Structures are given as C-alpha cells and as structure tokens.
Amino acid sequence: MGALDYALLGLLARRPLSGWEILKRFNRSIVFFWNAKRTQIYAELRRLERLGLVSSRLVVQGPRPNKRHYAITAAGRTALRAWLDRPTPAQPIKDEMLLRTFFADLLPSPRVASYLRRHGEEHRRVLGEFETIRAALEARHGPLEATGDRALAFGYLVLEQGIRFERMYAEWCRWAAEAAERRPARTGRAAADVDTPDFIMTT
Amino acid sequence: MGALDYALLGLLARRPLSGWEILKRFNRSIVFFWNAKRTQIYAELRRLERLGLVSSRLVVQGPRPNKRHYAITAAGRTALRAWLDRPTPAQPIKDEMLLRTFFADLLPSPRVASYLRRHGEEHRRVLGEFETIRAALEARHGPLEATGDRALAFGYLVLEQGIRFERMYAEWCRWAAEAAERRPARTGRAAADVDTPDFIMTT
C-alpha cells in the first residue's frame, strides 16, 4: 500500500465520490504535495476495491458516459487511521537541480549562474501562486489560523509549508547564483584532477 | 536516461572508478540529494556501457573478488555536458508528511501535534549533521565561500541547500505542532460533513 492509496482513502473518508470527482479534487490540492497521474488513480481505485477498502457501484446515466461511485468501507477507515497513526518514515531526497549543481564545475560559471537564476524565478512564481491561494482562502473563510473547519485548518498548515519551501528554494537559488558569479569562469585545472567532494567525515 | 545515469557519468568524469568505488563515493555525498540503491547503480553502469557512454575492463585480483573498472567515453562526456546545459524540468513533489497532515483532521489534535514534533526533531537532527559536515569541511579546506577548488565550491552550495531545507522543515514542524495544539481536540462535526480544502481558486 503506497501513500497514494491513503490519499484516495482520505478523500473518500470525507464523502463518497466517483473516480472522476476524485481526480478533480486531487488535482485541486493534493497534487501540490503528492503527484499522481489519472491512470494510476483509476488503477489504484480498482485495486482498493479488490482489497475491500472501498466499494463501488456503476452509475449508468443515459447518454453520458457511465461512472463508478466509490465509497470507503469500514476496513478502509481502519486502514486509513492506522496509516495516519504510524510514524512517517524519513523520505530520501531526489532533487535533480542539486545534482546538476553538484557537477556544475564541468560547465562555465556564467552558465551555472544563469540556470540557477532561471530556476529561482520559477520557484518565486510558484511562491506567488501559493500566496495568492492563501489570500483567496482568507478572503473566503476569514483568518486561517482561527478557522473552525478542522480540514481547512490542516490544509492551511500544508499550504504554509509549500510557501516556506518555495521561499527557501528561491532564496537559495539567488544566493547560489551570486556565489557562482563571483567565481572565475574556469580554473586551469582539468576536471579529471578534481576530486569528488566528500560529505561524510570519517573522523 | 534518468538523472542517476548523469550522476554516475559525473563521478566518472572526475576519474575512472570501479563499481564499488562509485558506490562508496555516491554514498558519501550524492545520496543526500539523489537516492539510489546499490543494485540499481550496478545495473545502470552496465546499461551505460551498452550505450557506449562508459567503457569497462575486468580487473582480476587473485584471491579477492574481481572488480570492473569503468571510465567515461567521449560520448559520455558529451551526453553529460548536454544534460548539464539543459534547463531542469520542475519536479513534482511527493511528501508523505504533508499528505498525512492534510488528512490529520481524522486524528485527535494532540496525536497530530506529537507526530509533528517527532518529525521536527528528526529534521533538526539531520540539520545538526549537515552543520557538522560544513564545519569539518571548513576546518579542512578553509572558508568554503572562497575555496579555489571548483568541485568543492559547488558541493558547498548543495550542502548549504540541505541545511536551509532542514532548517525550514524543522521550523515548520514546530510551528505546525503549536497550531495543532491550540486547536480543540475534536469538533462535534463528523468527518463526512467536512469538505476537502481546495487550493485552486477558480475566480
């Protein structure tokens, strides 16, 4: 059972939904912190039904395409609670930007600085979007720190993490680009003479 | 060609290495920002050889196990440079902690606060490790901002990102735990009455 399964159970714990509705809701919040594609979501729903964690019934609706209505079962609720109550295992990081930067000595410094800046702009753009969303939520529901809606309150915590993450990343990009610019374009040393930096201190 | 392939090419661009040596170096720096397992690394090395991006020769060494020495080819260098020069695609986020927090309204608030605190401690622990590494690097190589070693300079940029990330995450955990604590243990409303928060503003 991957995390996506619990995301789907979580949505269905709030109310029964069709696959299509799940997809829509997923893409309006969860996808920002847990990415998944349509085909996988449909496949997982069927798997969850095989496992008895959700039930479904087919809704025939005349001319429009049939849809499948899903609801969480008692077993599904139990599984979801158990997952929520388990400690989250530390997640290994995969960040392609950092990988590139790590090997950036193979590229001239101005190039590195420029892609760091471009990447930083992208993070600032997303940051702006998140801040717009927060403002819109506050306009609609009042101060988020004091909302009585528990689901919204936790949604706000998650949104705030996104904001902090994007801000941190954008600031790092700017700082790193400046550092790359201050550096001579290329030393005389060949790349082959340079050793891979070692982050583990054996002493 | 996934990002791991370029990580391996990057290591081999510095100097020829055996699979085992690659593994050691990988786990001393790259693994902190690009996770991969031993078996995958060995498999990718063989694949890179099939693609002509690296070459290998078997080194028989008497009683000890044979090893395979890898070196990057001209084609490999070209591929690596091309990758470094391409813009990094925005990477979709997958953060299980945020997923749990998003659905935390299904759990009593004190439980949520306590797991946020535990998670925060973990991030503070990693933060401490990273800061120790930075201190040790400075002790060994002098001020990192001014080092003449280009590879080390970029390694430092990446390490600094790790430090900022962990600090940001730890601070968010503390803030979120406090927010969860300020909240009543449970409203009378059933979970089914609560709607999923929506981060997309259609207006």
Place this chain on the structure above:
DNA sequence: TAGCTCATGTAAGCGGTTACATGATTGC
C-alpha cells in the same frame, strides 16, 4: 565467532508514466 570490507551479480515484482482508445455534451 561474529561482523565488516571488498566486489559483483540475478530475478521478481511494484509503483508510476506514456500512448492509445472511445464518445456524447456544452460553450465560445
């Protein structure tokens, strides 16, 4: 004698992406 280092592999399977496929209704 137990566990670590060196040193490499195979094979099953899962999680996830991409491309292909269908087709009516609604709004610009």
Place this chain on the structure above:
DNA sequence: GCAATCATGTAACCGCTTACATGAGCTA
C-alpha cells in the same frame, strides 16, 4: 467548427526496490 468537460479504461514500458546468492580476508 473547436476545445473543453465528462468518464473510463488497456498495454507497454521504465525506474527502482527487495530478496537471494557467493565468498575471501580482516578485526574486535
């Protein structure tokens, strides 16, 4: 007329993890 919405699926493939397999030499 064209795109978007509604609504679901199949199939090939890839990236990655896990378990299994081997075996010598060294050190606490």
